[in-house]
Amino acid sequence: MTTGSLNTELVVTGAPKAGAKLMPRTAHRRRDWSGWLFVGPFMAIFLLVLIAPLIYAIFLSLFRETLVGGNSFVGLENYAQALTDPKFWDGLLRVTIFLFVQVPIMLGLSLFAALALDSARLRWVPLFRLSIFLPYAIPGVVAVMIWGYMYGSQFGLVADLNDLLGFKLPEPLSNSYLMAAIGNIVTWEFVGYNMLIFFSGLKAIPQELYEAAEIDGAGPFRTIFSIKLPSIRGALVIATLFSIIGSFQLFNEPTMLRAIAPNLISSYFTPNIYAFNLSFSGSMFNYAAAIAILSGIITMIVAFIAQNPEGFNFKKKSKKEEQA
Numbered sequence: 078m079t080t081g082s083l084n085t086e087l088v089v090t091g092a093p094k095a096g097a098k099l100m101p102r103t104a105h106r107r108r109d110w111s112g113w114l115f116v117g118p119f120m121a122i123f124l125l126v127l128i129a130p131l132i133y134a135i136f137l138s139l140f141r142e143t144l145v146g147g148n149s150f151v152g153l154e155n156y157a158q159a160l161t162d163p164k165f166w167d168g169l170l171r172v173t174i175f176l177f178v179q180v181p182i183m184l185g186l187s188l189f190a191a192l193a194l195d196s197a198r199l200r201w202v203p204l205f206r207l208s209i210f211l212p213y214a215i216p217g218v219v220a221v222m223i224w225g226y227m228y229g230s231q232f233g234l235v236a237d238l239n240d241l242l243g244f245k246l247p248e249p250l251s252n253s254y255l256m257a258a259i260g261n262i263v264t265w266e267f268v269g270y271n272m273l274i275f276f277s278g279l280k281a282i283p284q285e286l287y288e289a290a291e292i293d294g295a296g297p298f299r300t301i302f303s304i305k306l307p308s309i310r311g312a313l314v315i316a317t318l319f320s321i322i323g324s325f326q327l328f329n330e331p332t333m334l335r336a337i338a339p340n341l342i343s344s345y346f347t348p349n350i351y352a353f354n355l356s357f358s359g360s361m362f363n364y365a366a367a368i369a370i371l372s373g374i375i376t377m378i379v380a381f382i383a384q385n386p387e388g389f390n391f392k393k394k395s396k397k398e399e400q401a
Contacts, residue, residue, distance in 0.1 A: 137366040148363065155367035164345035165368060169375070171256070172347050176324040176379075179260040184316060187268050191275035192301060206276065210269035217266065221333035224262045225250075229337065250338040259330045267323070271316045278309035318380050325376040328353070348372040 138155050140148035159165050190209050194202050212220065227234035228249040239245050249258035282305065290300050306313075328349040335342040344358070345351040348368060355365035 134366045134369060137363050138370055140363050142361070142363060155364050156371060158364065159367050159371050164351060165348060165371075168345050168348045168351050169372075172325055172327050175256060175260060175327065176321060178256075179263060180317070180320045180324060182260070183264045183268055184271060184313075184320060186264065187271035187316070188275055188313075190268065190272045191279060192305065194272070194276055195279040195305070196297075206273075209272055212265050213267060213270045215266075217329045218333060220266055221262060221330050224258075224265070225334055225337045228258055228334075250334065250341060252341060255334075255338070255341050259327075259334065262330050263323075263327075267320070271320070274312050274316050275309060278312035279305060282308045314384060317383055321380050321383055322376055325349075325372060325379070 139150060139152060141151045141155065143149050193199055194206055194209075199205070215223075226232070230236055230239070230245075230248045230250070235246055235249065247254055249255075249261075286304050286308070287300065290304055295303065326349055327347045331342050331346045331350060332353075335346075342350075344354040349372065352365040352368040352372070355361040355368065359365075
């Protein structure tokens with residue numbers, strides 16, 4: 078084959094077919110802009126609501142107010158001060174204990190409720206599902222006020238039970254039971270929400286798996302541990318991540334209960350409450366921004382560890398490991 082015939086063959090092969098239509102450049106541009114028209118509003122809101130405040134908070138955390146007026150650049154001094162602040166660590170320890178105690182109980186109850194609703198033996202499933210989910214539909218402030226009224230030893234449900242039974246019950250709003258009282262409120266609020274996540278995952282399991290398990294003679298418990306729980310692993314991870322983030326953001330319940338029991342809940346009860354009081358009561362906006370950024374970083378680290386229990390293993394898995 079000569080050089081001329083080779084060039085001719087390449088030209089003929091690379092040429093478009095006779096029936097093919099070439100799309101004009103204007104159509105390509107129009108298609109590109111149409112995609113941005115759909116994504117643009119979301120990106121604008123995302124930048125305005127999330128990214129811009131985050132950048133501004135980081136900017137504030139690098140400065141400190143002076144006595145004369147204005148701000149002076151201090152770099153990472155606010156972060157260094159926060160890392161040695163006993164009030165910050167006290168609040169962080171409190172939400173960490175709350176996380177390791179309250180979250181497993183709440184997710185366990187949610188999973189139990191979802192499995193019960195998914196059982197074929199239970200009747201009136203829509204009614205029970207709505208009843209369990211209903212507390213989540215109640216505004217958080219209203220829910221805390223309801224429970225705060227019931228917790229009162231001088232008024233409310235506890236006081237009425239003391240009068241009825243003739244002896245004094247333990248006070249929920251006391252140093253010994255305060256965290257349990259707050260955990261009860263949060264659990265009551267979010268059991269239905271997590272139950273709905275688990276229940277949706279259970280309903281997405283193919284019916285063929287249950288039929289195969291029944292043919293193999295698997296009982297109810299074997300079906301739960303061999304089919305249901307492995308199939309909703311994604312839902313379990315999502316609910317766990319949401320619960321971890323919510324625990325570190327604990328704010329509404331202690332703040333509302335502080336009006337009922339002001340001597341029990343301090344201004345640094347949680348990192349969020351500490352940052353809020355530093356900003357609006359102490360006018361220390363720069364230091365409060367550093368507290369908020371540190372809390373967010375710690376939350377991200379804990380959430381990442383929960384999502385990746387193997388640790389910081391960034392090595393790409395082989396095909397055999399992925400199939401296993």
